[in-house]
Amino acid sequence: MIYKTDPHLISPYLKDASNYIGGFADKVVIPESIEELSCFLKTNTQQITIAGAGTGMTASRIPLSGCILSLERFNSIGNPDGGFIDVGPATSLENLYKKLEPTEYFYPPNPTETLASIGGTAATNASGSRSYKFGVTRDYVIEADIFFSDGNSTTLKRGLTIDDPLEISNGRKVFFPNISYKSPLCKNAAGYYVRPNMDWLDLFIGSDGTLGIFTRIRLKLKFSPSSFISGILFFDKEEECWDLVDSIKKSKQKFINPCSLEYFDRHSLNRLRKKFSHIPTAAQAALFFENDIDRQIDHKIALDSWIDYLENTSVLSDSWFALSASDLKKFHEFRHAIPALINEENSRLKRTKIGTDMAVPDLYYFDMMNFYTRELESSGIEYVVFGHLGDNHLHINFLPDEQNIQKAHDLYAKFVSQALKWNGTVSAEHGIGKLKKKYFLQMVGEDSMNQLKSIKKIFDPDFYLGKGNIF
Numbered sequence: 001m002i003y004k005t006d007p008h009l010i011s012p013y014l015k016d017a018s019n020y021i022g023g024f025a026d027k028v029v030i031p032e033s034i035e036e037l038s039c040f041l042k043t044n045t046q047q048i049t050i051a052g053a054g055t056g057m058t059a060s061r062i063p064l065s066g067c068i069l070s071l072e073r074f075n076s077i078g079n080p081d082g083g084f085i086d087v088g089p090a091t092s093l094e095n096l097y098k099k100l101e102p103t104e105y106f107y108p109p110n111p112t113e114t115l116a117s118i119g120g121t122a123a124t125n126a127s128g129s130r131s132y133k134f135g136v137t138r139d140y141v142i143e144a145d146i147f148f149s150d151g152n153s154t155t156l157k158r159g160l161t162i163d164d165p166l167e168i169s170n171g172r173k174v175f176f177p178n179i180s181y182k183s184p185l186c187k188n189a190a191g192y193y194v195r196p197n198m199d200w201l202d203l204f205i206g207s208d209g210t211l212g213i214f215t216r217i218r219l220k221l222k223f224s225p226s227s228f229i230s231g232i233l234f235f236d237k238e239e240e241c242w243d244l245v246d247s248i249k250k251s252k253q254k255f256i257n258p259c260s261l262e263y264f265d266r267h268s269l270n271r272l273r274k275k276f277s278h279i280p281t282a283a284q285a286a287l288f289f290e291n292d293i294d295r296q297i298d299h300k301i302a303l304d305s306w307i308d309y310l311e312n313t314s315v316l317s318d319s320w321f322a323l324s325a326s327d328l329k330k331f332h333e334f335r336h337a338i339p340a341l342i343n344e345e346n347s348r349l350k351r352t353k354i355g356t357d358m359a360v361p362d363l364y365y366f367d368m369m370n371f372y373t374r375e376l377e378s379s380g381i382e383y384v385v386f387g388h389l390g391d392n393h394l395h396i397n398f399l400p401d402e403q404n405i406q407k408a409h410d411l412y413a414k415f416v417s418q419a420l421k422w423n424g425t426v427s428a429e430h431g432i433g434k435l436k437k438k439y440f441l442q443m444v445g446e447d448s449m450n451q452l453k454s455i456k457k458i459f460d461p462d463f464y465l466g467k468g469n470i471f
């Protein structure tokens with residue numbers, strides 16, 4: 001077991017991508033085996049915050065007190081076997097992708113930040129550009145070993161539903177409480193997942209480090225597509241990009257069936273121009289799309305379908321198309337660059353991130369785009385909008401100067417209220433953590449919050465895990 005108590009060694013664990021300030025822990029505990037982890041938990045009397053890779057956006061891995069539990073030594077990665085792979089929770093997405101590269105498999109949800117750990121992505125139910133078609137982390141976690149704050153454990157598998165009691169290693173049987181709360185049906189990463197007849201596993205996925213500790217995760221893989229048709233399409237008006245996405249989503253054409261539809265507004269492009277100087281000067285918006293092709297034989301016909309499809313649209317002629325796997329990699333770098341640039345800008349200017357993660361049902365797509373744009377334009381606050389347009393799920397980053405901070409928070413609150421009126425969610429991807437609790441309470445209400453607390457109490461009665469997250 002490794003203990004770090006020197007404040008200089010603790011301080012890297014007091015950060016994530018949210019720029020949240022105010023974390024505190026008196027030590028970092030790093031078990032080197034399951035036995036050490038279990039022994040530590042059985043004797044521990046402090047609050048515990050679980051650390052993943054620290055790329056989270058909601059300060060959920062930043063402790064408020066007690067100690068930090070880092071599973072960084074649990075980074076084993078198995079061999080893909082029959083479409084499944086076992087990984088330790090500290091395995092990064094980057095290492096998973098490297099492992100899969102020479103195989104016939106890929107891991108579809110692809111959250112943008114590849115330094116993120118699989119444990120972190122499971123705890124936040126992370127998603128990425130390809131989630132539009134392939135689904136989110138929840139859809140690919142099929143088994144997990146979980147430790148509880150008291151040192152007991154269980155193995156959760158698909159098919160073990162909450163209709164049956166859950167058996168814990170000490171022989172205790174846990175029954176799911178009789179509650180009325182249900183998670184929304186739209187893309188959602190806010191609070192505990194609760195749906196009728198769900199698997200116990202689903203409760204732990206997206207639980208923000210508050211219910212249990214993932215120590216082994218079995219992921220489901222998919223056969224790699226034989227190729228992707230992909231491009232970054234530029235537009236001289238943002239609205240033209242919104243229209244095209246709407247039309248792509250409604251298209252019934254066989255090969256117009258993308259897995260990614262990612263948006264960049266003009267403020268995103270202005271920032272990206274510093275890194276990608278050949279962005280067309282007329283461009284005021286962009287769409288990164290990818291269409292997976294299963295059989296190589298279909299590639300040409302799919303490419304022709306896309307060319308025909310885009311011919312009579314307002315896409316600028318100097319848009320980019322991927323001609324090779326390395327072009328596709330560059331397009332992913334382009335997508336990754338925008339949140340990274342904003343995080344870097346926030347850090348440099350010591351600005352706390354004020355970024356939204358709301359999603360609304362398809363029905364309100366245009367209402368949402370018009371509402372956001374109208375309000376942002378008239379606010380006078382600097383902002384950037386990018387994200388998963390295919391899922392009606394945008395990241396609005398408010399970039400206020402000192403005088404406008406409160407105004408930005410007020411506008412954020414207004415957006416939340418509107419998204420909730422449209423049956424949306426306050427977090428579709430990053431989780432609630434410490435930064436979105438107020439909005440989560442607004443989303444579910446006091447009564448449901450108490451119901452969710454009753455779930456927490458079953459597994460962590462003394463509220464040791466993830467203090468300050470969700471509740």
Ligand SMILES: Cc1cc2nc3c(=O)[nH]c(=O)nc-3n(C[C@H](O)[C@H](O)[C@H](O)COP(=O)(O)OP(=O)(O)OC[C@H]3O[C@@H](n4cnc5c(N)ncnc54)[C@H](O)[C@@H]3O)c2cc1C
Binds near residue numbers: 056111124212
């Ligand atoms: C540039 C950039 C782009 C991003 N893009 C995306 C994106 O496209 N999609 C997306 O969903 N997110 C994105 N994120 C956010 C972030 O990458 C995800 O939230 C990711 O899932 C966090 O993983 P992590 O390992 O860094 O976890 P951390 O930030 O360390 O922790 C996150 C939460 O997971 C818990 N946790 C960690 N390990 C375990 C474990 N073993 N058991 C139980 N709980 C655990 C922690 O306690 C905490 O509550 C992005 C971040 C950055 C910086």
